[in-house]
Amino acid sequence: QQQVKQSPQSLIVQKGGISIINCAYENTAFDYFPWYQQFPGKGPALLIAIRPDVSEKKEGRFTISFNKSAKQFSLHIMDSQPGDSATYFCAASIGETSGSRLTFGEGIQLTVNP
């Protein structure tokens, strides 16, 4: 059972555009939702994370929007750059931080064309 599902499966945007990646979860006990960025041959790096008591969190060009009733959250990358081309994973855990057991989504490949 896939507890965390991402969409779309892949995404191509032009430089300067907005990249939007969506994630849906099933377990209502999840209370911590991070997004990770992974470059080929490297481990994932934490980008931004949110808890269900807020609906939006922004850090630089990255914004998470959270919809608790729909059990969905999304990552928005503003002013997308070619250097943002990577695989993006959403994840969820029960616990206050990503130090708890993480369940990852399938990942999506983002390509930002120059």
Add this chain to the structure above:
Amino acid sequence: GAVVSQHPSRVICKSGTSVKIECRSLDFQATTMFWYRQFPKQSLMLMATSNEGSKATYEQGVEKDKFLINHASLTLSTLTVTSAHPEDSSFYICSARKDRGDTQYFGPGTRLTVL
């Protein structure tokens, strides 16, 4: 700060041999380390959770006798793939956290190829 390293970064071995992968927290003491496995173009799947000084907790479906995990110190955990076979070829990633409420920091991964 909060750097996690893995060694080796790549390893190629023959079928039937055993391979050891090291995960080190370089600038902090990690009470818990996690081991993940990632197949090409797929997600990270948690294999096991190890706490320093105690036995690892394996996820359902992960063979504990095949994937031996040792977390003997607060800065080092090892994963040994015993009697490796081609289907064990994968990208193995570890992560570490300082304390129960802290963030997981991921290592760069180890690419294992079993011929």
